[in-house]
Structure formats: structure tokens, C-alpha cells
Amino acid sequence: MRTGSEPTTARSPLRARFWLSVWGLVWTIFGTAAFALAGRPGWAAACGALWLVVTIDMAMILRHMRQGPHYQPGPDIPPYRPPEHRHP
Template sequence: MRTGNEPLNARSPLRLRLGLAVEGLITAVAGAVIFTIVGRPGWAIACGIIALTAAVDLIMVVRHLRQGPHYQPGRDVPPYEPDRGGRR
């Protein structure tokens, strides 16, 4: 059940996800370059796909961070009632 103070104590995981996406992008690009130099095109392509995925995730995280906080109910909004599983 919602206690009513979640909006005040909520923490966004976007900054952690941003750091992980940057780390994944750097690692995947480095892996693609190294595997290309060594002559392993299959592994280089795999690292390139991972780098592309990390880049898309990075773009999405930055977009969400720039949007800023969204509506959060204030203190005057009562807690939600638990779902009792019945029909309305």
C-alpha cells in the first residue's frame, strides 16, 4: 500500500543508468576497435551492435533527464487503497 510520502523520497535510477550506458559504450567501442585490429570481424561486429545499443540507451536517458520531473501528487493526495482483487 502506498504510504503517501513516495514522491518526497523517490530516487530516479536515470543517473546510474547514464553511467552504465557511458561505460558500456566506451567498452564496446574499445572492444570493436581491438577486435578489428586483431582481425576478428565477428567479434568486432558484435561489439559494434552492443555499442549501438548503448548509444541508443544513452540518448534515451539524456532525453528523459532533460524532460525533468513529471507530475507527482502533493501531500493533500491520500494514499491509494490496496487492490482487493474485486471488480468495480
């Protein structure tokens, strides 16, 4: 829903989210391997669970990137009027 205060060309920062998830993926893989080699199975399992979460997040980000831009109302659609602030 448009309120009239957002830019008409605003987009989600999917590329930034993608590169942050790549960074998280690298660290979770490293953490899982390092803790497994150090004989810390609990920490390795925790890093493995985070690895799964990061992988699912990356898949969703890539899906959204492949979908492309979604419908946005054009300039011919009037925006909703922003609420007026009353000062006491």
C-alpha cells in the same frame, strides 16, 4: 498509480544509468576496435551492435534527464490503501 507504500520523493536513478552507459560505451568502442584490429570481424560486429544499443540507451537517458521531474501526486492526493495480508 500510487499504492501508499512508495516514498513521495522517489526518483529514477538516471545519473547512475547514465554513468553505467558511459562505461558500456567506452568498453564497446574499445571492443569493436580491438576485435577489428585482431582480425575477428564477427566479434567486432557483435561489439558494434552493442555500441549501437548503448548509444540509443544513452540518448533515451539524456532525453529523460532533460525532461526533468514529471508530475507526481502531492500530499493532498490520498494514496491507495495497500492490500492487507491475511495470515492463515
